[in-house]
Amino acid sequence: MATQDSEKVQKVLLMGRAGSGKTSMRSIIFANYLARDTYRFTFTVDINRSRVRFLGNLVLSLWDCGGQGLFMEQYFQSQKDQIFKNVEVLIYVFEVVSKEPDKDLEYYKNCLAALEDLSQGAKIFCMIHKMDLIADSMRDKVFEQKQQEIIDVSKDFDVTCFRTSIWDETLYKAWSDIVNILLPNVQDLKSSLKDFCDANSADDVVLFEKYTFLVIANHDNIGHKDDHRFEKISNIIKQFKLSCIKTNFQFESMTFKNSYFTAFVEEFTSSTYIMVISSDPDVETEAISFNIKASRDYFENLVTDSLGSS
Amino acid sequence: MDILLVGPSKSGKTSIQRVVFKKLSPHESFFLPPTMSVETLTVENNPNVQFTIKDFPGNKEFDAEADRAILEQTGAIIYVFDAQIGDIEESCGKLKDIIAEASKVNEKIYYEVFVHKVDSDLYQNDDQKMEVYNDFQREIRNELKEADINVNITFYLTSIYDHTIFDALSKIVQKLFPFVEHLIEMLNSLHTSCGVEKAFIFDIISKIFIATDSSPVDITHYEICSELIDVLIDMSCIYGKDNLKFDEESSTTIKLKKGDNADDEAGNTYLYLKEVDEYLVLVCLIGEEEFQKKHLINYNINLLKQSLKEIFAKK
Ligand SMILES: Nc1nc2c(ncn2[C@@H]2O[C@H](COP(=O)(O)OP(=O)(O)OP(=O)(O)O)[C@@H](O)[C@H]2O)c(=O)[nH]1
Ligand SMILES: Nc1nc2c(ncn2[C@@H]2O[C@H](COP(=O)(O)OP(=O)(O)O)[C@@H](O)[C@H]2O)c(=O)[nH]1
Ligand SMILES: [Mg+2]
Numbered sequence: 001m002a003t004q005d006s007e008k009v010q011k012v013l014l015m016g017r018a019g020s021g022k023t024s025m026r027s028i029i030f031a032n033y034l035a036r037d038t039y040r041f042t043f044t045v046d047i048n049r050s051r052v053r054f055l056g057n058l059v060l061s062l063w064d065c066g067g068q069g070l071f072m073e074q075y076f077q078s079q080k081d082q083i084f085k086n087v088e089v090l091i092y093v094f095e096v097v098s099k100e101p102d103k104d105l106e107y108y109k110n111c112l113a114a115l116e117d118l119s120q121g122a123k124i125f126c127m128i129h130k131m132d133l134i135a136d137s138m139r140d141k142v143f144e145q146k147q148q149e150i151i152d153v154s155k156d157f158d159v160t161c162f163r164t165s166i167w168d169e170t171l172y173k174a175w176s177d178i179v180n181i182l183l184p185n186v187q188d189l190k191s192s193l194k195d196f197c198d199a200n201s202a203d204d205v206v207l208f209e210k211y212t213f214l215v216i217a218n219h220d221n222i223g224h225k226d227d228h229r230f231e232k233i234s235n236i237i238k239q240f241k242l243s244c245i246k247t248n249f250q251f252e253s254m255t256f257k258n259s260y261f262t263a264f265v266e267e268f269t270s271s272t273y274i275m276v277i278s279s280d281p282d283v284e285t286e287a288i289s290f291n292i293k294a295s296r297d298y299f300e301n302l303v304t305d306s307l308g309s310s
Numbered sequence: 311m312d313i314l315l316v317g318p319s320k321s322g323k324t325s326i327q328r329v330v331f332k333k334l335s336p337h338e339s340f341f342l343p344p345t346m347s348v349e350t351l352t353v354e355n356n357p358n359v360q361f362t363i364k365d366f367p368g369n370k371e372f373d374a375e376a377d378r379a380i381l382e383q384t385g386a387i388i389y390v391f392d393a394q395i396g397d398i399e400e401s402c403g404k405l406k407d408i409i410a411e412a413s414k415v416n417e418k419i420y421y422e423v424f425v426h427k428v429d430s431d432l433y434q435n436d437d438q439k440m441e442v443y444n445d446f447q448r449e450i451r452n453e454l455k456e457a458d459i460n461v462n463i464t465f466y467l468t469s470i471y472d473h474t475i476f477d478a479l480s481k482i483v484q485k486l487f488p489f490v491e492h493l494i495e496m497l498n499s500l501h502t503s504c505g506v507e508k509a510f511i512f513d514i515i516s517k518i519f520i521a522t523d524s525s526p527v528d529i530t531h532y533e534i535c536s537e538l539i540d541v542l543i544d545m546s547c548i549y550g551k552d553n554l555k556f557d558e559e560s561s562t563t564i565k566l567k568k569g570d571n572a573d574d575e576a577g578n579t580y581l582y583l584k585e586v587d588e589y590l591v592l593v594c595l596i597g598e599e600e601f602q603k604k605h606l607i608n609y610n611i612n613l614l615k616q617s618l619k620e621i622f623a624k625k
Contacts, residue, residue: 226548229548243533248568250568257562261546
């Protein structure tokens with residue numbers, strides 16, 4: 001286990017206007033909230049800084065900033081250094097139906113300017129959030145349009161936009177993608193997963209982060225059609241996990257079956273869960289269970305390495 | 311057998327019907343337009359567990375003569391009372407009128423009251439919920455006494471934002487099927503013969519439970535079983551073949567460790583799901599020690615499956 005000193009702290013700013021959904025987002029991904037419990041949140045006043053430990057020894061520092069006018073002013077003046085120094089990642093949340101879209105972009109531009117001064121090289125992600133409020137048929141169009149507006153004002157910054165809603169798996173997709181970019185050495189992990197997949201003649205193998213259930217790496221042996229399957233699974237298992245916690249239980253392993261497939265989800269390394277899907281009738285389920293246990297230690301090291309903590 | 315949903319406009323009838331039987335997510339109910347004419351929905355996932363929900367436009371009044379055909383078909387009338395704004399006296403008056411007319415036609419109807427939307431900020435704690443619940447109950451009992459009407463009414467605190475609505479509807483559906491008695495006996499014997507802690511039989515599509523053993527229902531146990539069904543269905547949709555979602559081989563085993571805040575006596579537990587009939591599953595909570603005798607459990611579940619088939623065949 002790494003010591004305090006060797007911890008790689010990555011500072012992530014989570015910004016956006018009041019009510020844009022930052023607290024809800026953070027709570028669903030990093031804390032134990034269900035989407036339906038978020039409507040009780042009131043506006044965040046001032047900065048609510050919370051540190052989230054991820055994959056054992058990677059620490060994301062989330063700066064959930066209340067976006068009310070007054071605080072925004074402070075950010076760019078007295079607190080500018082404190083906030084914008086050493087930022088690895090900025091995640092900016094735009095409400096897709098906004099009363100003041102111009103102001104949103106204005107604040108966003110201010111943030112970029114501050115980063116240009118204090119944290120060049122920061123990675124920028126924009127969430128175009130609350131997409132559920134847009135009719136299904138219009139979502140593509142609205143997203144393209146918003147994305148273009150954002151790219152237009154981002155100038156030299158390379159920005160990645162996501163469409164998100166707390167009501168479906170898009171939120172998991174976006175955060176999984178971001179986290180993957182933050183993991184420098186994920187390649188070795190991927191190739192070992194492939195070996196594991198082959199050895200068990202499995203169809204699909206996935207590593208999930210233990211607390212958030214975000215996807216860290218996977219190997220797909222048969223070319224599944226559904227590209228969004230992991231986000232759906234993250235979302236649904238996380239919900240299940242929360243129900244477990246309410247009953248004072250923690251789940252350790254699950255097996256799902258029908259006449260075609262068997263799925264295992266098990267606690268794996270100290271910071272991950274593994275999911276293995278098999279549809280090979282010749283493979284004994286006990287054998288897979290056994291192999292999961294046998295490769296635990298090997299993967300423990302790989303996961304630590306994938307963080308590039310050197 | 312019909313279940314009628316009645317009550318004032320905007321009280322939440324359509325929301326209830328959609329959330330439970332059409333998988334509408336609760337927050338989307340906000341966009342539902344007012345109901346203009348009766349909407350009928352038949353639940354028939356399993357051929358032996360069929361019932362129809364009729365969603366009436368707000369403030370439907372009944373007349374023993376004009377509505378005779380409807381009322382003869384009716385198994386239960388659910389009156390949805392909006393606890394956010396509801397006027398208890400007015401609502402009780404309306405409900406009394408409905409009961410007066412309906413009971414003229416059909417004495418067997420069950421009357422059910424949902425004290426609904428208790429998730430709102432008006433009800434921060436259970437005491438406040440119990441207060442409106444008790445007030446409503448007292449008022450309607452008085453009304454019925456004055457009118458000299460003698461029927462049984464059951465009351466529920468409900469919200470579409472949590473599992474209370476599923477729990478309430480489960481209990482009502484159970485009243486409509488006489489074979490439920492037998493199912494309860496079978497589940498009780500599962501309890502005595504293999505130490506199963508709690509057992510439910512679910513309609514896997516609606517997540518209504520049509521039976522459970524006689525030990526009291528802990529809503530968190532219901533919740534965890536119903537979430538388990540969600541995971542199984544999602545997994546099966548993703549990894550099953552040709553939308554093969556649910557079949558005879560469908561099963562789930564989940565090992566639960568006791569959490570950090572659990573009592574000392576609590577041990578590890580298993581959640582075990584097995585198909586028992588078309589779209590019906592048995593879900594049980596079983597202690598770690600008892601689960602070691604899995605063959606015994608499976609044997610007993612098979613017996614249950616057989617008896618279920620016999621009961622259905624007799625009908
Ligand atoms: N907070 C809360 N709101 C609810 C609940 N159930 C329904 N609502 C809201 O109540 C409003 C009215 O719901 P409907 O289902 O259309 O009401 P209705 O009884 O069918 O109304 P009519 O069709 O006009 O008779 C909607 O905005 C729902 O979102 C609940 O459990 N909690
Ligand atoms: N429809 C919809 N509402 C959302 C979504 N995300 C958050 N909200 C709601 O927006 C409101 C404000 O969210 P909050 O997280 O407190 O915003 P913050 O001020 O940015 O932290 C809450 O009522 C949330 O329930 C979303 O994806 N869709
Ligand atoms: Mg309606």
